[in-house]
Amino acid sequence: MKKIVIGMAFLGIFALADTIGGELNIGYYEHNPSGTIEYQGDSLDLEDDFKWKKESDVFAKLYIEHPIPLLPNIRLGYSSFGHSGSGILSKDIKFANQTYTGKIDSTFDLDMYDLTLYYEVVDIGLDFDLGLNVRYLDGSVSAVGIGGNPPKPINESTSFTLPVPMVYAKARVPIPATDIALQVEGNYISYSGNQFYDFEAGVRYSFALGLGLEGGYKTMKLKLDDVDDLTLDSTFSGAYAKLVWDF
Numbered sequence: 528m529k530k531i532v533i534g535m536a537f538l539g540i541f542a543l544a545d546t547i548g549g550e551l552n553i554g555y556y557e558h559n560p561s562g563t564i565e566y567q568g569d570s571l572d573l574e575d576d577f578k579w580k581k582e583s584d585v586f587a588k589l590y591i592e593h594p595i596p597l598l599p600n601i602r603l604g605y606s607s608f609g610h611s612g613s614g615i616l617s618k619d620i621k622f623a624n625q626t627y628t629g630k631i632d633s634t635f636d637l638d639m640y641d642l643t644l645y646y647e648v649v650d651i652g653l654d655f656d657l658g659l660n661v662r663y664l665d666g667s668v669s670a671v672g673i674g675g676n677p678p679k680p681i682n683e684s685t686s687f688t689l690p691v692p693m694v695y696a697k698a699r700v701p702i703p704a705t706d707i708a709l710q711v712e713g714n715y716i717s718y719s720g721n722q723f724y725d726f727e728a729g730v731r732y733s734f735a736l737g738l739g740l741e742g743g744y745k746t747m748k749l750k751l752d753d754v755d756d757l758t759l760d761s762t763f764s765g766a767y768a769k770l771v772w773d774f
Contacts, residue, residue: 546593547591547593549589549590549591549592550588550589550590550771550772550773550774551587551588551590551771551772551774552586552741552769552770552771553585553586553587553769553770554585554741554767554768554769554770555583555584555585555586555767555768555769556583556584556585556745556765556766556767557582557583557765557767558581558582558608558747558763558765559580559581559763559765560573560574560579560580560610560761560763561573561762561764562759562760563758563759563761564757564758564759564761565757566622566623566668566757567621567622567623567624568620568621568622568623568624568625569622570758571620571622573610573761576616576620576631577610577612577631577633577670578612578614578631578633579612579633579635580610581765582609584606584609585607586604586605586606586767586769587604587605588602588604588605588641589602589603589604590602591603599645599658600644600647600658601642601644602641602642602643602644602645602660602695603642603643604641605640605641606638606639606641607638608636608638608639609634609635609636610634611632611633611634611635612631612632613631613632614631615631616629616630616631616672622670622683623670623684623685625674625675625681625683626675627670627672627674627681628673628674628678629672629673629678630672630673631670631671631672632670632671633668633670633671634667634668634669635666635667635668636666636668637665637667638665639662639663640663640665641660641661641662641663641714642660643659643661643695644659645697653699653700654697654698654699655698655699656695657695657696658696659692659693659694659695660694660714661690661691661692662691662692662714663688663690663691664687664689664690665688666686666687666688667684667685667687668686668757669683669685670682670683670684685755685757687751687754687755687757689751693714693715693723693724694714694715695713695714697711697712697713698710698711698712706732706733707730707732707733708731709729709730710728710729710730710741710743711727711728712726712727713725713726719752720750720753721752722748722750723748723750724748725745725746725747726745726746727743727744727745727746728743728744729742729743729744730743731771733771737773737774738773739770739772739773740768740769740770740771741769741771742766742768743766743767744764744767745766745767746763746764747762748761748762749763
């Protein structure tokens, strides 16, 4: 009898494993900067003062879905993000309580980690998911230049870490009689002068073995209101493309 029970348990586990699925995305995206940044000084334009231009980075997402009622599905995500600039200032600027004149080099690095719990509200070919995402931001900004009287080298930087809870949603609409689908996915929150969101809208083509390609447009808003003396009001937008494996 014990052997029968153990055998049935193993069969149940294997049957459950067969129903667990998901999706893996690996992508590449461009981001054009706009907005301002301020750290113990002036409000500086990302393009005019810090000389930031279009950059490209990578991202990855993993969705894990199961048939267990009431338990949410899981989405994990990672995005690498960075900007840098170099140029001659048209005016003196103040950053980190230092006055910069002449040439300035600046960098901005940000790693973003996502943990999302979501439910498939609609799953009939036309899909709609809704859930809660917690995004962990780990970033730094630095400025290297010349300033003072007499002029001397300046190298100032600051870093920040911040967990951000966000509402998550995704919708996918297949085009009948084709292997093409339209998809929109995003996260959003706004509170106490801070605002964070990111949205991507694209077209997906699926082919054999669950593989597919998707391309579209992605935008991200980062608005930090005096977090560790750092204020950031910026938007980053551009095209993206990703390889999809639906397993």
